Amino acid sequence: MERKATDPLLPLMEIPPGYLNIMGYIDESEVNGPSCRAVVWLQGCLRKCPSCFNPDSWSFEINQLITVDALAEKILSNTRNTGVTFSGGEPFWQAPALAALARKLKAAGLNVMSFTGFTLQRLQSEYAPVGAQELIDQLDILIDGAFVESLAINDPTSPVSSSNQRVLVLNPEFQDKITWASDQTEIHIFKDGSRIVTGYRGWMEQP
Numbered sequence: 001m002e003r004k005a006t007d008p009l010l011p012l013m014e015i016p017p018g019y020l021n022i023m024g025y026i027d028e029s030e031v032n033g034p035s036c037r038a039v040v041w042l043q044g045c046l047r048k049c050p051s052c053f054n055p056d057s058w059s060f061e062i063n064q065l066i067t068v069d070a071l072a073e074k075i076l077s078n079t080r081n082t083g084v085t086f087s088g089g090e091p092f093w094q095a096p097a098l099a100a101l102a103r104k105l106k107a108a109g110l111n112v113m114s115f116t117g118f119t120l121q122r123l124q125s126e127y128a129p130v131g132a133q134e135l136i137d138q139l140d141i142l143i144d145g146a147f148v149e150s151l152a153i154n155d156p157t158s159p160v161s162s163s164n165q166r167v168l169v170l171n172p173e174f175q176d177k178i179t180w181a182s183d184q185t186e187i188h189i190f191k192d193g194s195r196i197v198t199g200y201r202g203w204m205e206q207p
């Protein structure tokens, strides 16, 4: 698709085929979906929701490029990861590459969940980002809807942050697995001193 120079989505065209532009990554999270799992934060979101937990994810400029193969290998190399969660930013702007990643992980026995600021209806409409259905077809769970500050739940036992958001269980095997510890916060500290804080009222920080 041709894009104008002022189009905020233009940097998406700079992502080489087979690559993802990510903002962050952690292993062994227990607050971003069922059981213990990797989390991939995608770079880029148009919504600019007030009180977004992660405003550094808004820009579509290239942050960290990683191949789908390398990311699959990284996720699978930690045997405690039983699945992966895509968060953001908006994962669905990079749907084709995420679908390819999800296929590799599912073939290895992992489950796949994604957050999105879109509604499922929008993702299945003619206005959906490219490859949206391809990614939906790979998902076990989809949390849809943008965070709306005026509808904030502020309840640490809720799996979603605002009441418009829905937990859509796309694989019936996960019907009774919406039990992740959303009342906990995790702090992941890396060798270079950087930190990612995630979970209830979580946010991401650089050193």
Ligand code: SF4
Residues within 6 Å of the ligand: 045, 046, 047, 048, 049, 051, 052, 053, 054, 055, 057, 088, 089, 090, 116, 117, 146, 147
């Ligand atoms: S959709 Fe999510 S990442 Fe995007 S602005 Fe809203 S809360 Fe932030």
